Amino acid sequence: MKILITGGAGFIGSNFIHYLIHTRPDWEIVNLDKLTYAGNLANLKDVEKDPLYKFIKGDICHPADVKKAMAGCDMVVNFAAESHVDRSIEEPGSFLRTDILGVQVLLEEAKRIGVKRFVQISTDEVYGSIAKGAFKETDSLNPSSPYSASKAGGELLARSYWVTYGMPVIITRAANNIGPYQYPEKVVSLFATNALENKELPVYGDGLQVRDYMHVYDHCTALDLILKEGKFGEIYNIGAGNEMPNLEMAKFILRELGKPERLIRHVTDRPGHDRRYALDCKKLRALDWQPEYDAEQALRDTVRWYAENRWWWEPIKSGEFRQYYERMYGKR
Numbered sequence: 473m474k475i476l477i478t479g480g481a482g483f484i485g486s487n488f489i490h491y492l493i494h495t496r497p498d499w500e501i502v503n504l505d506k507l508t509y510a511g512n513l514a515n516l517k518d519v520e521k522d523p524l525y526k527f528i529k530g531d532i533c534h535p536a537d538v539k540k541a542m543a544g545c546d547m548v549v550n551f552a553a554e555s556h557v558d559r560s561i562e563e564p565g566s567f568l569r570t571d572i573l574g575v576q577v578l579l580e581e582a583k584r585i586g587v588k589r590f591v592q593i594s595t596d597e598v599y600g601s602i603a604k605g606a607f608k609e610t611d612s613l614n615p616s617s618p619y620s621a622s623k624a625g626g627e628l629l630a631r632s633y634w635v636t637y638g639m640p641v642i643i644t645r646a647a648n649n650i651g652p653y654q655y656p657e658k659v660v661s662l663f664a665t666n667a668l669e670n671k672e673l674p675v676y677g678d679g680l681q682v683r684d685y686m687h688v689y690d691h692c693t694a695l696d697l698i699l700k701e702g703k704f705g706e707i708y709n710i711g712a713g714n715e716m717p718n719l720e721m722a723k724f725i726l727r728e729l730g731k732p733e734r735l736i737r738h739v740t741d742r743p744g745h746d747r748r749y750a751l752d753c754k755k756l757r758a759l760d761w762q763p764e765y766d767a768e769q770a771l772r773d774t775v776r777w778y779a780e781n782r783w784w785w786e787p788i789k790s791g792e793f794r795q796y797y798e799r800m801y802g803k804r
């Protein structure tokens with residue numbers, strides 16, 4: 473089995489590569505990644521010498537890069553994306569390019585060479601916000617940000633390749649992942665590393681927005697199952713049911729690290745901020761999947777990882793990140 477992982481130098485992609493190397497030691501893995509600010513080969517330092525793993529630096533929007541990386545692959549899992557909502561509010565163009573046009577380039581090549589399974593990694597953000605209850609896969613799409621609108625475009629395109637060409641496409645919509653190797657712009661990795669540096673935790677608005685904080689390991693087990701048993705043309709929600717308001721999450725992180733609550737600073741809210749995400753995951757559970765981590769276990773494990781792996785995030789926070797942080801939070 474030969475599998476192409478795109479965006480494998482990012483947070484979830486690199487965790488999934490680690491997962492596959494441990495659970496499918498005979499699979500050949502190709503990782504195609506452009507190495508944007510979010511792509512980091514340090515995430516894969518321990519696997520780079522594995523003879524069945526190959527890294528190719530390239531852009532999913534470039535047909536020649538995609539052709540080279542996909543050659544001989546049986547399966548494709550597309551993680552590559554611009555993934556941060558706040559950056560999409562600043563500059564939507566690169567989101568449309570990678571998250572929509574890049575998907576089309578991948579689908580075309582997969583169609584041309586007859587890939588046997590194409591998994592498009594989408595997000596629960598395509599549904600928009602839900603006050604009560606949980607979204608089912610059949611609910612309508614109401615994306616709120618340029619990021620989620622682009623992800624909706626990418627997955628709709630993937631679906632169209634199933635309907636029109638009968639391509640073996642599966643779409644997944646996951647909740648907020650947390651865990652090792654997450655670029656420290658996302659809230660949990662940002663709050664944990666800020667707390668470790670005795671810096672403020674910038675909570676947007678009242679902090680009562682709710683997210684389902686799922687451990688990335690649980691996302692990996694779900695994807696593994698979907699690769700084996702998911703049905704073509706289907707959409708699968710992937711959530712752990714770990715709902716927690718942001719303010720509570722911030723306080724939990726501070727408690728875990730023995731830091732004072734006065735580090736919390738309420739700042740101007742994100743424009744178009746979705747209040748709550750929640751997924752109905754009966755379809756995935758019917759495949760006999762369940763998460764291992766509840767909210768507190770997922771947060772505890774994540775915080776511990778950042779506390780023990782300063783070598784990983786300190787260089788990031790002293791690079792491009794500094795200007796980003798100043799732009800995003802300086803006058804907020």
Ligand code: NAD
Nearest residue numbers: 479481482483484506507508510511531532553555648649
């Ligand atoms: P990330 O930002 O950490 O990683 C994205 C990776 O894609 C990076 O390595 C980057 O270099 C690469 N990339 C970006 N543009 C590229 C291009 N044009 N060509 C090739 N590579 C490119 O993102 P993540 O958090 O790991 O998310 C992975 C996927 O999962 C994304 O599709 C995202 O929309 C989706 N998702 C993320 C979450 C989450 O909580 N992080 C939840 C649900 C879905």
Ligand code: DAU
Nearest residue numbers: 555556557595596597647648657658659674675676681718
């Ligand atoms: O739900 C899945 C999505 O989760 C993925 O598709 C996205 O790729 C991923 O970035 C994530 O999006 P969110 O916008 O939910 O994640 P973020 O970490 O940016 O924010 C989580 C919550 O925390 C949200 O309610 C905004 C809030 N927040 C975020 C930051 C960065 C803060 O209060 N302060 C912050 O500094």
